[in-house]
Every structure is written in C-alpha cells, then in structure tokens.
Amino acid sequence: MRKILVWISCIFVCFAAKxxxxxxxDATTLSVFGKACESTYExxxxxxxxxxxxxxxxxxxxxxxxxxxxxxxxxxxxxYDFRWYSLFVTPSVNMTACTVRGLALYVYDKGEWVYVxxxxxxxxxxxxxxxxGCSKLKGSMHEYMVYLSLYDGxxxxxxxxxEGYSIEAPKLNSPRKExxxxxxxxxxxxxxxxxxxxxCGTALLSRMLDRQVINLGFSGNALLDMEIAQLMAAYPDxxxxxxxxxxxxxxxxxxxxEADFFRIxxxxxxxxxxxxxxxxxxxxxxxxxxRDKMIRxxxxxxxxxxxxxxxxxxxxIYMVSSMEMLGKDNVGTVEGVHFTDIGFVSYANTLxxxxxxxxxx
Numbered sequence: 141m142r143k144i145l146v147w148i149s150c151i152f153v154c155f156a157a158k159x160x161x162x163x164x165x166d167a168t169t170l171s172v173f174g175k176a177c178e179s180t181y182e183x184x185x186x187x188x189x190x191x192x193x194x195x196x197x198x199x200x201x202x203x204x205x206x207x208x209x210x211x212x213x214x215x216x217x218x219x220y221d222f223r224w225y226s227l228f229v230t231p232s233v234n235m236t237a238c239t240v241r242g243l244a245l246y247v248y249d250k251g252e253w254v255y256v257x258x259x260x261x262x263x264x265x266x267x268x269x270x271x272x273g274c275s276k277l278k279g280s281m282h283e284y285m286v287y288l289s290l291y292d293g294x295x296x297x298x299x300x301x302x303e304g305y306s307i308e309a310p311k312l313n314s315p316r317k318e319x320x321x322x323x324x325x326x327x328x329x330x331x332x333x334x335x336x337x338x339x340c341g342t343a344l345l346s347r348m349l350d351r352q353v354i355n356l357g358f359s360g361n362a363l364l365d366m367e368i369a370q371l372m373a374a375y376p377d378x379x380x381x382x383x384x385x386x387x388x389x390x391x392x393x394x395x396x397x398e399a400d401f402f403r404i405x406x407x408x409x410x411x412x413x414x415x416x417x418x419x420x421x422x423x424x425x426x427x428x429x430x431r432d433k434m435i436r437x438x439x440x441x442x443x444x445x446x447x448x449x450x451x452x453x454x455x456x457i458y459m460v461s462s463m464e465m466l467g468k469d470n471v472g473t474v475e476g477v478h479f480t481d482i483g484f485v486s487y488a489n490t491l492x493x494x495x496x497x498x499x500x501x
Contacts, residue, residue, distance in 0.1 A: 162221050162300035163307075167211045167286075170299075171309050173317060174209040174342075176354050176371050182227075184209050184294040186356065191367055198361040199368070201228075206288035207330045208342045208355020213286075213299065215307040218278025220245065221300035222259040222286070223269045227293035234474050235333045237261050240291040244338035245272050246347075248283040248312060253347045258336045259286075266295075278305075283312045287338045290331035291359070319379030320352040321345065321495055322372050325417075326387040328487075330357030332478040339481045344488035349496055351379065362388040364397040366404065373408035379499045381405050381412060382491070386419035387477075391441030398445040406454070413456045413498040416446050417491070420462035422477060423470035458494065465490050 168183045181189045187203030195203065204227060226241045236242075243259035259270035274282075288294045301307050323329055323342060331340030342355040354375065356368060362385040372381060383402065386394070405414055418439045425432035446459050465486050466472040472483030479487060 161303055163303055163305075164221075164223065164298040164300040165213075165307050167213075167297040167299055169309075170307075171212040172209065173212060173315075173352055174346075174354060176322065176356060176375055182293065182295060184288055184297065187371070191371070194367050195365065196361065196363075199358050199365055202330070202358045202361055204228075204293040205291055205330070206294045207290045207337075207340070207357060208353065209294075210285050210287045210343075211297065211299075212283070212310040213307055214281055214283045214310050214312075215301055215305065216277075216279055216281045217301035217305035217307065218275040219271055219273045219302065220284075221269065221271045222297070223267075223300065224259075224289075224297040225295040226261065226266050226268065226289065227295045229264060229266055230292045232291060234478055235291060236335060237263070238336045239331065239334055241268070241289045242336055243270075243289065243294075243297075244287040244336040244343075246285045246287070246338060247274065247277065248285075248314065253285060253314075255338060261289075281306075283310050283314070287336075287343055290334070290337050290340060315346045315350050315352050317352045318377060319499060320354055320375065320377065321349065321380045321382060321499075322354040322375050322378050323356060323382040323384060324362065324368060324372060325357045325382075325384035326362040327357065327359035328387060328477075328479055329355060329362075329384055330359050331355070332359060333474040333480060334484050335481050339484055341479070341484045341487045341491075344484055345492055345495065348488055348492045349499065351499065358388075360388060364389065364393060364401045366397075366401065369401045369404035373404050378409060378412050380495055381409070381414045382417060382495075383414065384417035386417070386438050386442050389438075391437050394438070394441040394445055398442070399449060402445075402449065402454075402457075411456065413458060413501075415458045415460055415491075415494060415498070416442065417460045418442050418462050420465045423466065423473060424476045426470075458498070460491060460494055462487075462490065 185204040241261040245256040334340040342353040346353040
C-alpha cells in the first residue's frame with residue numbers, strides 16, 4: 141500500500157513540474173473534516189487501518205470512499221485548480237460521475253454557505269484536474285469548503301491558486317466542529333444519488349445545522365457490524381447519534397442486532413441522544429405489493445426494537461418517521477430507491493428540526 145501512495149505522490153510531483161503560474165497546496169495541510177477518527181487508512185478515507193482485518197470486504201472498501209469528508213480553507217484567489225487522484229474509478233448506473241468521483245466547492249458568503257461549482261472528473265482514469273473560477277471574489281479573503289467524492293476514494297488532493305495569491309487554513313469555525321452529528325446508514329446516507337457531493341443528506345444537514353456531520357453510510361452494507369458501532373462510540377465529542385440503517389438488512393437482523401449496536405453507543409455516551417430513522421415509503425409501494433410488505437415488515441421490526449428499548453428504561457432516544465419523506469408525487473428518487481436532490485432536501489428538512497432541538501439541549 142505504501143508503494144501505491146508513493147507512486148501517487150510521484151504523479152503529483154510530475155503535475156507540479158508541468159504547472160505554470162499556479163502554486164499548489166496539499167489539502168492535508170489545510171483542515172480536513174467529516175471523519176470519524178483521525179487515524180484513517182488514507183488521509184481522506186473513513187476507517188482506521190486497524191479495521192482492515194476485521195471488517196467485511198464490502199465495508200472495508202466502502203470505508204475507503206471519501207463520503208462526507210470535506211476540506212476547509214481560506215483564500216483571496218479568483219480561480220482554483222483542483223488536482224486529485226481517484227482510488228478506484230468506480231462505475232455507476234444511477235449516479236453522475238460528479239457524485240461518484242467529483243468535488244463540490246462552496247464559499248461562505250453573507251453568512252451562509254453557497255454552492256460555487258463542481259470539479260468534474262474525466263471520463264476515465266485516476267488523475268483529475270479541474271479549474272473553478274470565482275473572479276468576482278479575487279483579492280478578498282473568503283472561506284471555502286470543498287466536499288470530496290462520495291463513491292470513490294480521494295487518494296490525494298492539491299489545490300492550486302495563481303502565483304501571488306494565498307491559501308491557508310480557515311479561521312471561521314463553520315460548520316462548527318464541536319458536538320458533531322454522527323450518522324450510520326446505507327447507500328442513501330452515503331449519498332446515492334445526489335447530483336454532486338455537496339447535495340447528499342449529510343452535507344445538507346451540516347450546512348443547515350452549521351455543524352460537522354460524520355457520514356458512516358455503507359452502500360448495501362449497513363448490516364450492523366459492531367466494529368462500526370465501536371468506531372462511532374469512540375468519537376470524542378458527539379452531539380447526536382443517528383441510526384438510519386433500515387434500507388439494508390432484514391427484520392430478523394434488526395431484531396437480533398440493532399439493540400446491541402445501540403448499547404455500544406449508549407455505554408460509551410450515556411447522555412448523548414440517539415435518533416432512530418425508519419424506512420421511507422418508496423414510490424413503488426403504490427403499485428407493488430411485495431415492496432409494500434417488505435417496508436412494512438422492516439419498519440415493524442425496527443419499531444419493536446425501539447419500543448423494547450423504551451420499555452427497558454432507555455432515555456434520550458427518539459424515532460423519526462420517514463413515511464412521508466418522499467411525498468406522494470414520486471419525484472424524489474432516481475429509480476424508486478436512491479434519492480435525487482429533491483429527495484435529499486426532503487430528507488434534510490425532515491431530520492434537521494429534530495437534530496437542531498437535540499443539539500441545543
């Protein structure tokens with residue numbers, strides 16, 4: 141693995157030799173947020189190296205995706221050249237390449253985070269370079285945030301500014317890093333199928349709440365692996381835990397393992413709120429009896445676990461219903477399951493009031 145990383149570094153040295161008029165900064169020297177722990181396998185991956193021999197292969201590979209991770213910086217430049225290396229060049233049939241392997245740039249303007257543009261990856265190949273212009277902001281220091289790829293791993297990222305301009309670590313604490321929202325879930329939580337990395341549910345919630353949100357979504361693999369509960373429990377300063385894992389697994393799995401997963405969090409953090417999010421009503425239930433029954437059975441088991449925890453005396457736990465999250469117009473998903481931007485806005489609007497209230501307590 142070290143040989144691969146050295147090779148990646150050499151690639152970027154070659155890039156630098158060819159670049160004219162730009163000065164490049166390794167993004168790891170700025171400020172990296174959205175990680176459940178600092179000691180991750182790679183700088184922009186989500187799981188520590190200690191889990192490589194413990195986690196199932198699917199969880200481990202997805203943990204090397206950069207979902208939910210973002211880099212914060214401030215600069216007075218009017219254009220930014222993003223150069224990055226994608227670990228896998230992951231194909232997808234239900235997401236744009238911008239979602240899978242791209243980057244999304246935001247600027248803090250007049251008290252809010254505003255989307256600027258997306259750094260688009262090439263059709264194929266691991267190496268990417270894309271310039272985003274902000275010429276109207278040139279010469280004035282502004283705070284920026286760049287969200288990393290959701291369904292691929294960013295092996296290295298450099299941010300270039302024209303010679304004579306500066307780039308440095310941020311001064312503004314936004315989204316606030318304290319009392320993070322730590323979320324566990326499925327492909328929907330990971331970000332499928334938002335239009336770009338800044339439009340997934342965790343990114344939207346982070347901006348709405350002005351709070352760091354940790355994305356531990358594992359596409360098709362949110363099967364209540366206890367090492368992930370341990371990782372969440374080890375987070376040093378959580379504000380709220382969210383369990384949104386009903387789309388994966390079976391009613392039998394929830395009844396067998398959900399309470400144990402929860403208790404790992406509760407033992408480590410007796411006073412931190414834990415929010416359970418049940419299964420949304422997919423558009424297909426209107427016409428598909430099998431899918432309708434599947435969702436009802438999953439939610440029945442999920443609610444039984446929650447109700448049993450309440451009956452056992454557990455406090456500070458909350459259930460959020462997703463039953464009306466996608467509305468009745470069937471426009472919130474890309475293929476009846478994974479959320480479009482419309483679906484993610486509804487998702488964030490459903491969860492944000494609950495989480496905001498709990499974070500203020």
